[in-house]
Amino acid sequence: MRRSLFGRTWPNAVAVVLFVFFIFPVYWMASTAFKQNNDVIAKTPVFLPLNGTLEHFRKAVSAPGFWTLVVNSVTVTTLSVLLSLVIALLAAFALTRMKFKGRKGFILVVMVAQMAPWEVMVIAVYMLVRDNNMLNSLVPLTLFYMMMVLPFTILTLRGFIAAVPAELEESAMVDGCTRRQAFVKVVLPLLAPGLMATSIFGCITAWNEFPLVLVLNKESAQTLPLWLTKFQTNFGNDWGATMAASTLFAIPILVVFFIMQRRAVGGLTAGAVKG
Amino acid sequence: MTVQSEGVQTRSSNRGSGDGDVVASKRSGQSGKAAGIASRATPYLLLLPAALATVVLLGYPVVKLVLISFQKLNPFQLIQHVTVWNGFKNYTDQLTSAEFWHTAERSVIFTLINVVLIMVGGSLVGLLLNRLGKSMRLFLSVALILAWAMPVVASTTVYQWLFDSQFGVVNWFLDKLGWHSMANYNWFSSQYSTFAVIILLIVWASIPFVAFTMYAALTTIPNEHYEAARMDGAGALKIFRFVVFPALKPFFMSTAFLEIIWVFKCFTQVIAINQGGPDRLTETLPVYSFVEGVGNQHFGSGAAIAVLTILILLCLMAYYLRTILKQEDEL
Secondary structure, eight states: OOOOHHHHHHHHHHHHHHHHHHHHHHHHHHHHHHSOHHHHTOSSOOSSOSSOOSHHHHHHHTSTTHHHHHHHHHHHHHHHHHHHHHHHHHHHHHHHHOOOTTHHHHHHHHHHHHTOOGGGOHHHHHHHHHHTTOTTOHHHHHHHHHHHHHHHHHHHHHHHHHHSOHHHHHHHHHTTOOHHHHIIIIIHHHHHHHHHHHHHHHHHHHHHOOHHHHHHOOGGGOOHHHHHHHHHHHHTTOHHHHHHHHHHHHHHHHHHHHHHHHHHHHHIIIIITOO | OOOOBTTBOHHHHHHHTTHHHHHHHHHHHHTHHHHHHHHHHHHHHHHHHHHHHIIIIIIHHHHHHHHHHTBOOOHHHHHHTOOOBOTTHHHHHHHTOHHHHHHHHHHHHHHHHHHHHHHHHHHHHHHHHHHSOHHHHHHHHHHHHHHHHSOHHHHHHHHHHHTOTTTOHHHHHHHHTTOGGGTTOOGGGSHHHHHHHHHHHHHHHHHHHHHHHHHHHHHTSOHHHHHHHHHTTOOHHHHIIIIIHHHHHHHHHHHHHHHHHHHHTOOHHHHHHHTTOSTTTTOOHHHHHHIIIIISOOHHHHHHHHHHHHHHHHHHHHHHHHHHHHHOSOO
């Protein structure tokens, strides 16, 4: 069916407007980070920082304790996601490939757990961690982040495991593999992309988490989100440096998300939001 | 209901899920009774770590929260490590305080505005994605993905900068448009304007997810359906009403509920952008619980507010779970 000139043009025009709307804050963050100070506070905003500078990045990176917090964030994120992958893989395998009493009930529990309102549970978590003398430690942070991403990981992996035809496993078992061998040698390699996609989302959650670390950890036990919200307070109205800090914080996520997006969207819709 | 996506075919797979057990039970039949018990225990053993983690790291904190909500737990009790039970006092205090009800009302309105904007905006963008040509679709997707992926704390900081009173680009733009009183407007000085910024931030970050979900749902509609409708003489509106809308509805409902839950418990944006200010006027329930509990060190009252918030969320979740459980019987 041929559409009129107007009918063909307006979607593109709207798309351009939306493109600007959605990308502008991200662009503004990155471009401010590269601007000279007098361009940052220019009366007429400078939209293209042609004479860019790395001064703000230098300032952000040399802020006290920056590298300690990078190490904290990376440690907590990696450990919690790895831990939840292992635990979720076991559970997801049982949930997709085996029949047993209480299976439905367990899935329901996982679904509820996925929506757990961690934001309003910080008081209880704080008390528990305090009673065990674990404030300002990365251990409780890692454990709770693991729990935050676990339900999602289970539900998503369930989708990915279900996508591997059971016949493959059966034929491996007919050929003499035990069930465990069949899983490790046949199913696991096929799950690799699924594990990747799932772990990416786990990483994003753990990397971004804010409420819990806000109450649990201070100073050198902080993670980057906490540092970023305080950065601005500490550096006053130094928007260039603040934006450089935001950019540094956001870049790993943006890059990873971008690369994984196709699979990630598939995983998200196939497993977790099975709407 | 499954979403078609590259490489992941959940549709055929769940049906096959029982087959593995047949093999397993055959094997166990061969190797005798002991193996039968072992293989029957296997699923539970596999679930054990996950179950344990859930009980200790999620179940226990919930119980603890409920317990705290029945205690008087102020700095004194905290430092002395004493437990003082005070029955339902925290709850009656909250339920009779005007501040709690104001905050609850604010939270509900806040959630409603956000979710309506997100769902309407997201659906429209999803429909647009479906209408666009391939390259334009990719072009718009890039921006959507960036907005979606932006870490909340980073985007909150960026919005503070965008809406900065002196050098913010938004004020400059509004001034240029001829709204000169906005030239040095302080967005964070009043309740409504602070909320406006928070809502824009949340809507901006949430639309991409809804848009992509809607777009994925639209791609599952076979072309023949459109053709058949056109043959029958349906116009654009009727096609939407009878072809597009029924296909989108289940996705729309489940996404809307997810968004309601997400927005209702949203914490980081509100606290990070203006600490619930000015004058605590932009505190929503989760923020209120945090400020009362952790900020003012009335942990008991904070916990009571948290429990009340969770109760509201549970009602929403129950409804959501019922709808998705209805949609997939095979679970």
